[in-house]
Structure formats: structure tokens, C-alpha cells
């Protein structure tokens with residue numbers, strides 16, 4: 001029996017086929033989302049990303065999707081079968097359904113009438129997604145598939161609770177070595193042979209007793 005994370009990958013793989021029919025099925029504001037590191041501010045030799053803004057956080061996924069497209073081209077045209085689509089689609093759904101807004105209503109973060117693109121650090125969904133975005137993206141940077149070097153990406157902290165998050169490759173590797181290591185292993189495998197990825201996932205699951213799934217699913221269920 002396939003573990004749940006494989007199902008997520010599988011669903012992620014099939015969703016975009018129907019998306020091709022209508023751009024409305026891409027994540028919200030996909031067209032105006034940054035698609036290159038060069039779209040972000042560049043200071044002191046680093047790209048500075050504010051992951052507490054919907055467009056800027058979504059942009060990290062958009063870069064990841066486009067940089068990994070070549071590994072999935074055997075599976076279908078236009079990057080439609082990229083297994084990583086599940087990540088931005090889930091984030092778009094969180095945004096669209098208001099889950100990234102300040103649930104305490106102390107601020108107008110995430111509300112149409114206030115700061116609609118703001119992602120609230122008070123939102124459980126936003127904090128869960130932080131790790132489901134920054135770790136796969138920074139691991140891809142470290143794996144060398146994002147076209148920038150490991151010390152060239154710096155994320156900005158939220159106003160409070162800064163110690164709950166990590167902000168660059170070194171920082172995230174020391175805070176979450178296992179998850180970062182698993183994502184890097186995943187990229188190394190797709191780098192070697194994209195179309196073997198399904199076999200590899202199933203094989204890796206058998207080998208690890210489902211352990212690989214933790215890197216994803218932990219964030220979803222905790």
C-alpha cells in the first residue's frame with residue numbers, strides 16, 4: 001500500500017493536466033508572482049525574500065517549479081506533470097480560503113480591507129506552510145538546481161517569534177538537518193533521472209519504512 005505522501009505526489013502530478021485548460025486553476029495571482037530570483041531585491045550579494053508576503057512566498061515555489069521542469073519533461077508537456085505542483089496549489093488554496101490571514105483580528109494582515117497579500121505569523125496554516133515552502137526551496141538551492149549559490153538566498157523574519165523559523169540554507173540545515181537532507185536526496189535522484197522518481201519513491205518508502213514521508217506529512221498533520 002502506498003503511503004500518504006506518495007498519494008500527494010501522485011495527485012500533484014495529475015492535477016495540472018486539467019489546469020492546462022484554464023489558467024484560473026493555477027494558484028491565485030500566479031501570473032504576477034515572481035518567477036526568478038532576479039525579481040527580488042538583491043543586497044550584499046544576497047536575494048532578500050519576504051516569506052510573509054503571499055507573492056514573495058509563492059514566488060519561491062514558482063522558481064522551484066520552473067527550475068525542476070526539465071526533470072519532469074519526460075512525463076508530459078508544459079511542466080504539467082511536475083510532481084511538485086502540489087506545494088503551490090496547496091499554498092494558493094490557503095490564501096484563497098483566508099487561512100493565511102491573522103486569525104486573532106488584531107491586525108489587518110491577510111484581509112481584503114487591510115493588507116491582502118500579508119501572511120500572518122499568527123496563522124497555523126501560514127507557519128506550517130513556511131516549512132513546507134522554505135525547506136524544499138532552500139534544499140533545492142543547496143542541491144545546486146536553482147541557479148544561485150547556497151549563500152545567496154536570505155529570508156526575512158516575521159515581527160515576533162523569530163526563533164521559530166530558519167532563514168537561509170545554513171540556518172535551516174542546522175535547525176532541520178533531516179528534512180533538508182531528505183529533500184536534497186530527492187533532488188539528487190530527480191536530477192539523475194526524473195522519470196524514475198515514482199519507482200524511487202516507492203523503493204525509498206520500502207527501505208525506510210515510510211520514513212521519507214515524514215518530511216512532508218509531519219507538517220501536514222502536526
Ligand SMILES: *[C@@H]1O[C@H](CO)[C@@H](O)[C@H](O)[C@H]1NC(C)=O
Pocket residue numbers: 103104105
Ligand atoms: C475576524 O474578522 C473576520 C472578518 O472581518 C470575521 O469573519 C471573523 O469572525 C473575525 N474573527 C474573530 C476571531 O474575531
Ligand SMILES: *[C@@H]1O[C@H](CO)[C@@H](O)[C@H](O)[C@H]1NC(C)=O
Pocket residue numbers: 151154167168170171
Ligand atoms: C543566515 O541567517 C541568519 C539569521 O538571519 C543570519 O544570522 C546568518 O548570518 C545567515 N547566514 C548566512 C550564511 O547568510
